[in-house]
Amino acid sequence: MNELTWGLDLSTDKAKTAAVALDWSTPGEARVVDARRPLRAADIAPLISEHRESTWAVDVPFGWPDLFVALMGDRHDGPLPAEAMPAAAD
Incomplete structure (x- = not known):
């Protein structure tokens, strides 16, 4: 069972678009294990x-x-x- 929850915040301000991953594997606790800000639009689909x-x-x-x-x-x-994934832009 995957115990990660990702939150994706798409913002009208590109600098504020972000993603965060929470690990729920410890009962009663949510731990941030990954945070990405700013997150480029081209990086959302691969993530x-x-x-x-x-x-x-x-x-x-x-x-x-x-x-x-x-x-x-x-x-x-x-x-x-996999073929539905758009190519990442640089």
Whole structure:
């Protein structure tokens, strides 16, 4: 069982987009094990793919980025296939 929960905060301010991972393996305790800020839009899909077994919570402003909408649409019916991942931009 994967005991990580990822939180993804998509912001209208690119410098404030972030992700954090919490480990729940110790009863009654949530421990931050990874934090990424700022998180580039191009890094979101690879991060979700890498941690696809984790639970995800997403906080978004009105108007999701097009790549994120496409990613969520591809994931709706099951695990995300590798070919659905957009290429990372530098």
